[in-house]
Amino acid sequence: MSGWANISQVKEKITQGSAEDITTSYLKRIKKSKINAYTTVWEGAAEKAREIDEQGHNGSLAGIPIAIKDNISTKGISTTCSSKILQGYVPPYDAHVIERLKDAGAIILGKTNMDEFAMGTSTESSCYGPTLNPWDMERVSGGSSGGSAAAVAAGEAPIALGSDTGGSVRCPAAFCGVVGLKPTYGTISRYGLISYASSLEQIGPLATCVADIAALMDVIGGYDARDSTSVKTETVYKDALVDNVSDLKIGVPAEYFGAGIDPAVESAVWDAIQLFEELGASWEQVSLPHTPYALAACYIIAMSEASSNLARFDGTRYGYRKEGENWHVMASRTRAEGFGAEVKRRILLGTYALSAGYHDKYYLKALRVRTLVKRDFDLALKEFDCLMTPTMPVPAFKLGEKVDDPLALYLADVNTVPINLAGVPSISLPCGYTDGLPIGLQIIGKHFDEATVLRAAYSFEQNTEHHTRRPVEVV
């Protein structure tokens, strides 16, 4: 079979055949793949699918295969964050989202490649090597959830989970031409998500269409007592799938079309906004004046939290260990050999930012900027139902192009990080192509108003063909 299918198409195939057949065909496709989307393929997947067949397909995702980013804990399945330091670590417990997926009958195909500990924009910092972009295998898949986005784009999974700390779902979604949602902070339990920057990140779904995003959200969203930052919400995401934007007020922040933006990206996004207007929506320019400071603030906060979150990887209890004559030497050697260069850079910068004498100058100042950025969004979203911007200022860049220039890589996140600082929801969906590479439109909503974001995205999808285009190279 051809890999590309959305949930309802897979369901149809299950009724015609079986979940086991579907799962096996996905596994075959993964085996033949050249894009390096998976870090681990779960050998129990086909058997699990047979079980679901025997039990009679109960649950909203019964028999639907799914790819899981390698930083989400899966009981009995290796979970490494694409890092050498977690080699051999097999979690004894499932993340909240995994429990929910299993309850809904979904089949885990395996774990997907990512930037090491989700620190990157290109999936090049993975200890397993980069995931190639299905549209052009000389280009990056985006990051850090590059494996999940590429797997969906290449038909190696109909749906996937990623995580988004500063754009890590939306960036690869844009680069790979799929749909990816970063939900409101607190919407999805982080229990079992290996932390990079706790106060910024959320697990997010990736799929070939908006309807599948809603279907996944209905399964993985909702309150979980094990995550203190989890919030009780009543949203039924499927109900948001309405093709009607006639009352929609769109804000277009000028700051997101700044220097360095690719003209093709800029025009594709304006075309999209024009289409919304044709569908009855109104738009106006709006200013988010603190945007220029968001990137620095976001990185300082993320790195500070990371320096603490990653302290537990010392070789004592699990994962990689390099022996030494005493514990401190062992821990130092383990960390020196176990972490890659980008992770070490961020741990060092974060440690520095929290150090006595620099704490106020960097960390506290970043927190103040965060408050201002959040206020920008609060004010803008009081006036508008949603904001629209390019997800990424450029299409997927070449492998190795920015790998030696960390600052250039950080700058690529300029349109996605402010959203994480504010904690608001944001979706990226295909809105055009340039030289055969997908372009992502970002739609940002109010806190806990995923419904409006999904409605806008769904309406756009219903009135365009962008999401139906597939990369030919990997067929």
Added chain:
Amino acid sequence: MVYENPDGVKIGLEIHVQLNKLNTKLFCGCSTDYHNAEPNTHVCPVCLGLPGSLPVLNRKAVEFALKVGLALNCDIVEQTQFHRKNYYYPDLPKGFQTTQYDFPIAGHGKVIIDGEDGERIIRITRAHMEEDPGKLMHMGSIEKSKGTLINYNRSGMTLIEIVTEPDMRSPKEARRFLDKLRSILEYLDVFNGDLEGAMRVDANVSVMGGDRVEVKNISSHKGVEKAALYEIMRQKNFIRRGDKVVMETRHFDEARGVTLSMRTKEEEHDYRYFPEPDLVPMRVADWVPGVQKTLPELPDAKRDRFMREYRIADMHAKALTSDIKVADFYEHVALRVCPGAAAVWVADILKGELNYRDIGVHAFKVEDMIEIIELVIGNKITERSGVEIIRTILDNGGTPKTIVKEKGLIKVEEDIIIKAVTETLEENPEALQDYLDGKEKSLNFLVGQVMKKTAGRSDAKTTRKMLLERINKLPQK
């Protein structure tokens, strides 16, 4: 009398108290009942710090901490705020300790102790909540250990760290403070001081206005007193030699009774505190009135009430109220027999016998105590027999009734004593004559002889009285 504090001793304490009466740990549902368990059996992804696990604050732990704060007369913070204290150590599974930093749950309190010269106020700087790390077990001594084992059963236990101002002027005052603190904590029913590792103390000691030296991780009240005594002596010798005491951290070697240098101030960690992003603030200001209502009568109040209600001496009231279990025991006894006699029997006699055997008051039945006191007051047995019954129960078991019977402790009937008196006088005419000649000591001899005949069952006072009565009735020679 005013205590002069000739060496200018200042002692401040930092006390880590495990709120071990909680059923579950601070941030997870693991059981706290691990003291007799196999290592690493009371653990879960959260207290093992496994990747992806998240903390959830135990509300009951917050309530317990509030009780402690209020009992120490502290102000309570508006809402809880936790921070991460970052440092690397193998017993710390996350590589940071979740603790409270600039918003401790309680602060600005005070505790009254029996000081060197009467009542003394010890100010409480702050009390904050934090998680306990795991426990390292070195195979052999810490220097020569071939390997180290880690037990994470303790990891995530709720600690409250209580910090005092340097208001104690002697090791004795430091110990008194700790005794008082333990007493209060046990009154609150949040703490069992008998469990291993329940209370660990760091003592900051300075003399003559010099720099303070911190002695870390002392595990007993007696140890604190000894460590402080040693430090004062060491620092005084230092100053006498013309050296300057430098700020440093020292370790107390309990076996040798000495403190040893661990690190100087330059080597202090930078803990890079920042707010714990995985916990949300919990507003506790509104809980305070409710928790205040649940506070039990505390030692000082109970002591005052005992003096007032039972009309017993200050000394007795103090002795009876320092341990909640003894206080409860006493009250049960005092409700049934004369409270004054009960105070003597419980505070002076029973407590002494229990201390001697190093056992708690739970080993003795209230009913037995009442029965013994009634027997003594009813003049059925002597005080000495009463003590003997207590000792026998503690050592061999039994009830007052059976022991009285077995040992024949019931006071003999008066006529038996009279018979013994008659016999004694007949058998010892010389002694009788000596007494009549003015040798007072001879009477004592005669008393002894009578008591010997009654096998000690009649007391000396009665015997003496009866002997004199009989002698006075003798026809004059």
